[in-house]
């Protein structure tokens with residue numbers, strides 16, 4: 001597994017405001033959206049393209065276009081939805097699948113409550129969106145689901161990752177012959193006794209959409 005923490009002053013600047021307890025939901029949603037587009041630039045560095053030709057106003061020349069099948073973007077509901085528009089802005093021809101997953105607050109185990117994905121993901125580059133990689137249980141379960149449908153190239157975009165979650169993914173996917181990458185805005189210090197990322201930004205779903 002490969003991890004990239006994007007080192008860029010604009011990422012750090014937006015992340016700082018996102019962390020701020022005084023940042024309201026509308027501002028949080030906007031910043032999450034902007035951050036994802038910056039992360040997506042790095043996360044799509046290996047997106048597959050094919051050669052093509054194009055006529056400029058002056059002459060014919062060579063270029064590239066995205067290869068088929070189109071990449072699949074998979075937000076993990078609920079909080080991952082806050083990253084969808086920022087991602088598809090950069091990859092407008094991507095298709096979108098959905099996973100609904102919730103972490104039990106006591107056991108910290110992830111449960112899947114909704115799955116809407118193509119049956120066959122062979123040959124598909126998949127981009128999973130989930131702002132928080134805490135214990136890693138949610139993301140590991142999501143990636144297992146994609147691998148089970150034939151995906152062999154998975155990149156996860158997270159706003160924040162905990163070292164414990166990255167280790168969990170590393171242990172889960174060692175020896176798997178599929179590139180698995182995590183692109184994040186920052187790797188934080190640790191998880192607290194409730195499985196929250198410290199210093200973190202709190203509950204991403206609640207900050208995006210309110211407490212339910």
Ligand SMILES: O=P(O)(O)OC[C@H]1O[C@H](OP(=O)(O)OP(=O)(O)O)[C@H](O)[C@@H]1O
Pocket residue numbers: 076077078079080101102103104108110130131132133134135136137138139165195203204205206
């Ligand atoms: O790495 P883990 O320990 O599994 O935790 C991370 C997950 O927890 C949060 O989801 P939550 O269960 O709060 O659902 P929500 O997005 O609906 O708020 C977050 O959005 C991740 O999906």
Ligand SMILES: O=c1cc[nH]c(=O)[nH]1
Pocket residue numbers: 132134195196197198200201202203204205
């Ligand atoms: O810190 C955390 C951990 C899990 N889920 C969140 O939203 N925040």
Ligand SMILES: [Mg+2]
Pocket residue numbers: 079203204205206
């Ligand atoms: Mg939540």
